[in-house]
Amino acid sequence: MSNPTARRPVVFIHGLWMHSSSWGAWLDTFDRAGYQTFAPGWPGDAATADATRKNPGALNNRGIGEVTEHYAKFIADLPMPPVVIGHSFGGLIAQKLLGSGSASGCVAINPAQFRGVLTLPLAQVASVLPVLSKPWLRGKTWSHTPESYHRAFANAIPREESDKLFATHGIPAPARPLFQAGLANFAPNSEAGVDTKRARGPLLMLAGDRDRLVPEATVRAEYKIQRKNPGSTELVVFPDRGHSMPVDRGWREIADTALDFLANQNLPAHLED
Template structure:
């Protein structure tokens, strides 16, 4: 009998990343037989340069709008895709999975959903430059090379961080950061995730040296699934920072993700997860 075609994998980037940051992942997944796509957020330019030249197009987009943007992409597909997201893309991946718009999801260093109450000091420091000015809610905020290395790429050398900055970094809307920060004070927060519904399997990945979404924050996010009746697994790479999807060690994360998908998307499986 012919082998069934593998599903499409939809990659979702996070704040400050251009969708081209997923190009190496897309190639690795395509080599394993997956269809791949990595459409950007609303307002992203076709290139890093174009995105930097027009931050006004990126500004003013929030979590709900970005989620609906990807829901419309999914609606044009023949079947629900596997969704792989990093940072705020990881939060959006969980939202799409909870809505049963994805067949499975991998959330890498995901931004915290509504319900996570304790945020590490190092995480608060990384977003303070944005949140300290309320006018940033409707603006696009840009990292400098130094701030990018200090928070996003803190586990790699400055020279590698600077190279990644030139290759992938773009301005990001401030609105999602405000929405996540105020999530527990908003009964209708766009950072809400349906944790416990019947849906496809979820893999959450954290970086032990992450300063943007520290391990403690990812631990708390995963604990929100403790009553979920479906497959939920959590893997921490102890020596990795927030740049783990784009730096020199990206292939280790991609290969782990591919192996997990091979184990968990061949058929319907049930069961809870546990912290490592």
């Protein structure tokens, strides 16, 4: 018999330059589907995007390892390992949590590359060069302008919509994760490493074919490594979609794809007694 009070937890993990408030529509949708939903911010995030913008120094020098541990501690207080859904660097962190055994399943949306991924398209280099070309930013935060946000993050949607997303959810982000990912293949113990060999739950990887920050080719390279794991691994590429695809006007298609995957992988919202 199904126990309606036993709901599977889902933890949403945002990436760089977007506040956890950007998951609002997903939280509502997954909650209505029966899941127990959470979207904790990164360490240093304030309760709102506006408050975070007013205190960017709280995010200085936050790295991949610290952020992953922050979410691992949050997960440890849940009644069971959750499904983790992450976007961009949140997608990398979600894969780290899946590989460590902290999560029962994972959806990685436009996930930043992990150690071992050698593909680095020119569009991706150009998108992060404003940060990586300034090594003194390594321990500081960096913020997009509305222009750079539309050019690199939200290039597949109209400028008006891009500006609205940026004004509503855009925040400064620590530069350290970009340097860590960029140098991961030269650092054997890089915090950008993911355990892709340990037995794990199912993983869905989602890419947009117009993404400039984490291009389709980068996600495919991650998928080629992850699919060697005995756990189920799937890849879906969305045409004419950019890096903003989980938060822009086409978000529902991405969310429904994630829900369908969880249902097909026997990760339903309600648990059996």
